[in-house]
Amino acid sequence: MLVTSPNPNPNPEWLAQVKEAPLLPELAIVDAHHHLWDRSGFRYLLEEYADDIGFSGRNVVASVFVQCRSMYREYGPDAMKPVGEVEFVRGISAQARSGHYGQTKVAAAIVGGADLLLGNEVAAVLDAMQEAGGGLLKGVRTPVAAHPDPVIRSNPIPVPEGLMLTREFIAGAQQLAKRHLLLDLWVYQSQLHEVVRLAQTLPALSIVINHAGGPLGLGTYQIDREQHFADWRAALSELASCPNVFIKLGGFGMPIMGFEFFSKAQPPSSQELAQCIAPYVNVCIELFGYERCMFESNFPVDKGSYSYGVLWNAFCRIAEHWSDWARHQVFHATAQRLYQIDMHECATK
Template sequence: MPYGDNDWLALTAEPALEPGLPICDAHHHFWDFRMDRVPYHRYLLDELAADVNSGHNVRSTVFLEARSMYRPDGPEELRPVGEVEFVQGIAAASATGLYGPTRAAAAIIGHADLALGDDVAHVLDALQAASPNRFRGIRYNAGWDPNPELDSRSVEHKLADPQLRAGARVLADRGLVYENVVYFPQLAELAEFARAVPDLTIVSNHIGGLIRVGPYGNRDDEVMPAWRDGVAALAQCPNVVMKLGGVGQPRYGFDWHTRTTPIGSEQLAQEMGPLITYCIDQFGPDRCLFESNFPPDKVSFSYNVMYNAFKRMTSGYSASERASMFHDNSARIYRIEY
């Protein structure tokens, strides 16, 4: 099985649609020597440049933490600073223009343990020092599920932890962003958390953590209404915005990564479109951000096909609404200036 190989992806070639439409890719990763779970063991500036320079007008990107390049020693809570130091160097290389016009990692989201409570302040200080001009917030994974088949990275009801909420308030006081990862049954908990910290900008990753495999496979009659209800509840919180993407990961239940010939943008828009447009309907175009989630989503389709599909599925929105979702919302939330 090719599983995202570049030669396999090249079998479905398309010209970029609407190549002038400005894009800020709100979510991607960098890593090297990563051997777990994904086939892309290396994804650095060369690899990203090859993807974003495929014909779309990607003006900037946002880097999301990936538990990579941590410091090998020192205080445990400060080890994630190594990742931000690493990406700050990549961003500086991109800013030279030698890799193309895209400003990669124009905003950087690192990691800090919010459960430190007020003590998270010194970690945030170190992250800010590592990237004085690009650090914009942290991602904290609160994903938990009772099914052992799933990769729970937190404990049950972690978002209700008073220490975590205290740490979140430190983020809010500094005007930093909180990127959240949960599984879809936790969306009501995330909404409760959002109401408890109303001054914090919360970015819900990957359309709210839908799962349609394993314990949630072949159960769309139960799973989809639960996901829709969770998204609708979360949308009632004005401090939450939704990232549109991440659906190329196999856990979303599509077979795109198994095909002999990669999916094209027309069919991808038809199959992914109902999920994306439901999120837009609930949150509104001014609170939605398109993301690539590359390289994890690259196992299913190419960067060019993905953005063609995003453009197809939003063709009925106004020019200003599309500008917001593809670029302006991300530039505002992550304070990206050109």
């Protein structure tokens, strides 16, 4: 499946301008959100991901792969084609266990890409994905990020608005709950009210919000950013009142966030990056608490804006004054618990 992305591809020479020693190098990390793909002109598979981890000097013990339309099946019913992505990532996960690519348990959990708009008929797809995942499938993400302004777009394939509250989507999400699978959601701040209604409708379903709830910085959101920040915070506050909702902290390198790191002469240092993103991270922590928050790299998408090492150093700077328990939750334990990762198989430094 040919997919193009609105996000900039990484420039190795540009990224190499900023090199930093790792802060808190012994701190165990579960990278709660990354992708693997082989797209035209942009290959990011196990070797590339392992290199980013290795060069960063971070103690990444495990990772969560998230749907990105990678290696879909070429033949068969359209509904079943995403099963190919789970098969592909399970193979990568097994490859990582060889130890040849480092000690990280890459893809210790898999979030697949079933189409929940199939309603109850998605059951057969989920069953096939669970079988293909061999116990690694922990959730599903159906792309739902949408906005009426065409300037605001991060999905490679645009989708119509309002999908989450359709009868079909809710029925499909109920099939996830029946199987104790998570629902990952990438939504914009303008859609958070829909997630509130979905979470209230399906209290037995655990929902994981990607990329800090999608604060926007493009189009009209470039004007009066303080007001839009306040609007994002208010919507996120309502969502945080739903105990079945969790949130990932990351994705700030995407152009849609409005920081434009990729357009600068040099990439940001971890200190510069931390200064920019700390207000968003701190709000998420304040509203959801440490036990419902987790850090994510969103690589290789965010690699167009900063290196892996700089990102995790920025997170360490933000967490500098947190307790050891709090750091343990957000860097490691929340993702491990939520995605049911067996840490006995994960090596640590």
